[in-house]
Amino acid sequence: MKAIMVMFDSLNRKMLSPYGCDWTLTPNFQRLAKNSVMFTNNYAGSLPCMPARRELHTGRYNFLHRSWGPMEPFDDSMPEILKNNGVHSHLVSDHMHYWEDGGATYHTRYGSWEIVRGQEGDKWKVLPELFEETDEYQNDEARFFKSKRCLDKHDRINRKYMDTEEKMSMALTFKNGLEFIDNNREADNWFLQIECFDPHEPFYCTDEFKAIYPHEYHGKLYDWPPYHQVTEDEQTQSHIKYQYAALMSMCDKYLGKVLDTMDRYRLWEDTMLIVCTDHGYLLGEHGWWSKTVMPVYDEICHTPLFIYDPRSKVRNERRNALTQLIDIPATILDYFGIGLPRDMQGVPLKKVIDNDVQIRECAMFGFYGAHINITDGTYVYMKAPISDSPELLSEYTLMPAHMRSLFSVNEIKEATLCEPFTFTKGCGVLKIPGRSNINPNDLGEMLNGQGSRDDAGNIDNNSIIYAANLGDKLYNLITDPQQNIELNDPVAEARMANMLIRMMKENDCPPEQFARIGLNANGVITPGDISLLRENYVKLHMPDILADYEWSISAANTFRALINFTQKKERGCAAKIISDRLEKRCRGKMVEAWDVLDTISDVIPEKNRDMVYYFVSLSGRVN
Numbered sequence: 001m002k003a004i005m006v007m008f009d010s011l012n013r014k015m016l017s018p019y020g021c022d023w024t025l026t027p028n029f030q031r032l033a034k035n036s037v038m039f040t041n042n043y044a045g046s047l048p049c050m051p052a053r054r055e056l057h058t059g060r061y062n063f064l065h066r067s068w069g070p071m072e073p074f075d076d077s078m079p080e081i082l083k084n085n086g087v088h089s090h091l092v093s094d095h096m097h098y099w100e101d102g103g104a105t106y107h108t109r110y111g112s113w114e115i116v117r118g119q120e121g122d123k124w125k126v127l128p129e130l131f132e133e134t135d136e137y138q139n140d141e142a143r144f145f146k147s148k149r150c151l152d153k154h155d156r157i158n159r160k161y162m163d164t165e166e167k168m169s170m171a172l173t174f175k176n177g178l179e180f181i182d183n184n185r186e187a188d189n190w191f192l193q194i195e196c197f198d199p200h201e202p203f204y205c206t207d208e209f210k211a212i213y214p215h216e217y218h219g220k221l222y223d224w225p226p227y228h229q230v231t232e233d234e235q236t237q238s239h240i241k242y243q244y245a246a247l248m249s250m251c252d253k254y255l256g257k258v259l260d261t262m263d264r265y266r267l268w269e270d271t272m273l274i275v276c277t278d279h280g281y282l283l284g285e286h287g288w289w290s291k292t293v294m295p296v297y298d299e300i301c302h303t304p305l306f307i308y309d310p311r312s313k314v315r316n317e318r319r320n321a322l323t324q325l326i327d328i329p330a331t332i333l334d335y336f337g338i339g340l341p342r343d344m345q346g347v348p349l350k351k352v353i354d355n356d357v358q359i360r361e362c363a364m365f366g367f368y369g370a371h372i373n374i375t376d377g378t379y380v381y382m383k384a385p386i387s388d389s390p391e392l393l394s395e396y397t398l399m400p401a402h403m404r405s406l407f408s409v410n411e412i413k414e415a416t417l418c419e420p421f422t423f424t425k426g427c428g429v430l431k432i433p434g435r436s437n438i439n440p441n442d443l444g445e446m447l448n449g450q451g452s453r454d455d456a457g458n459i460d461n462n463s464i465i466y467a468a469n470l471g472d473k474l475y476n477l478i479t480d481p482q483q484n485i486e487l488n489d490p491v492a493e494a495r496m497a498n499m500l501i502r503m504m505k506e507n508d509c510p511p512e513q514f515a516r517i518g519l520n521a522n523g524v525i526t527p528g529d530i531s532l533l534r535e536n537y538v539k540l541h542m543p544d545i546l547a548d549y550e551w552s553i554s555a556a557n558t559f560r561a562l563i564n565f566t567q568k569k570e571r572g573c574a575a576k577i578i579s580d581r582l583e584k585r586c587r588g589k590m591v592e593a594w595d596v597l598d599t600i601s602d603v604i605p606e607k608n609r610d611m612v613y614y615f616v617s618l619s620g621r622v623n
């Protein structure tokens with residue numbers, strides 16, 4: 001028996017023709033749908049990239065316990081289990097995050113692996129322009145962060161070495177994967193993971209694919225949108241979407257090469273094929289680009305999934321059962337006849353593939369430190385934090401690494417060893433408390449919603465995420481699939497809240513997470529509780545200053561985020577300065593977010609103002 005998994009990154013389900021898109025060119029995804037089972041209710045779990053890959057190995061949620069980070073010593077790894085049970089596992093990838101501190105323990109779990117360099121500012125090639133101060137190629141986010149400009153420069157330099165299609169990372173990744181199949185098609189008992197970083201930004205591809213989507217655009221090179229709200233004009237917005245579509249059509253071409261190989265060698269007889277993604281991507285929907293700082297809308301969490309199982313040979317059918325990324329490792333182990341680890345929460349999908357059997361009542365998903373989300377396939381409930389207290393958000397880990405760096409000494413010195421969780425196999429883990437404030441000097445490398453460190457210290461961007469409180473949200477996916485209408489339905493919300501509590505408890509969730517989102521782990525939530533919770537939320541989040549003024553929720557969030565960027569010992573003084581400025585500006589009218597933003601220059605040093613404005617303005621969003 002053999003298995004091939006093709007994994008793309010940031011694949012928006014709604015941009016694929018099998019899922020109903022009528023303007024993108026994805027004929028091989030359409031061909032795949034005819035040769036496999038297409039899942040209509042598949043969801044991501046822990047977001048973004050490396051948290052999702054930890055789920056792909058362990059088959060269990062991890063975003064309630066820690067942020068972006070390595071595999072843990074107590075983790076069960078699906079490819080390693082295969083390797084230890086006589087099934088060779090091989091990884092071919094151009095996903096640069098595998099070779100950074102926060103992902104460095106994943107690829108070595110496989111029996112063998114290959115790397116392709118050059119994606120997303122990968123620190124690969126060096127030319128003299130890397131040392132130049134000026135940099136015309138940068139996106140809106142880049143101007144705030146020196147390290148982000150450096151990544152832009154690396155990306156620009158790397159492209160000089162990928163100036164033709166056959167030199168591009170995607171082409172080389174698939175070439176290496178197909179070479180593995182060519183060499184080992186007659187062998188048995190192997191699992192191949194072809195993991196392609198595209199269509200993750202930047203949306204770099206050849207003119208051949210851009211020509212598929214002709215459009216008018218007269219601006220600068222712009223194929224790397226910010227992790228931010230949409231501020232661009234309509235022409236630029238359309239340009240970004242077409243750039244994504246062009247790269248996705250390139251992905252489609254290389255998917256076709258895998259399907260051609262399946263046909264040529266008749267691998268459909270004995271080879272499972274899985275095509276999936278880690279999460280989706282916002283292309284201006286809901287007024288946002290990308291992922292991480294906004295609510296986890298359908299475009300991010302509701303993901304495409306295709307599986308062909310040679311045991312049943314079901315083709316050209318849809319399955320509506322609720323499934324998740326954590327089910328994929330369980331499915332692969334089950335396919336090879338290997339028992340699942342006790343701690344794996346995923347469920348093998350064979351019964352779903354064969355007969356669309358319901359295997360789960362609900363699916364949980366989210367980013368560490370942000371909303372905790374749940375869906376039952378009809379409703380999506382996004383439970384927001386009611387508190388941004390750092391005591392309510394700790395990292396539980398034995399591998400203290402951020403995305404691109406180790407935890408700083410200042411972070412580690414406050415760590416304590418806590419009791420084991422049910423899934424840590426008797427091992428106590430470090431509890432590393434959240435930071436009490438956000439010092440701009442400590443932000444270090446900020447890239448696409450993830451944090452690293454500089455000489456001043458280390459802070460993970462999750463501290464910023466939970467400063468941006470976007471409120472509880474409830475949507476009905478059946479009547480409102482675009483999630484345009486927030487529901488006020490205490491009965492439905494109470495049912496979803498109780499479901500969420502149960503799921504969190506089954507995941508052995510840290511107790512402070514319940515307090516963070518305002519739910520009683522040991523109680524039953526009633527519709528009355530929901531109404532009271534919403535009333536208290538508004539009261540709790542109103543600033544103490546100018547208490548007799550009317551504040552918009554957006555202004556309150558903006559104020560709290562701004563205060564978080566001041567030194568703790570200076571917060572009282574900062575609040576007084578902001579209060580005096582707002583009193584002069586807002587007398588007789590509601591305080592709005594832009595009123596608070598205009599006070600940044602009064603309380604933040606000049607060198608940090610652009611950066612603080614960027615994050616505080618994000619925090620002011622309420623949708």
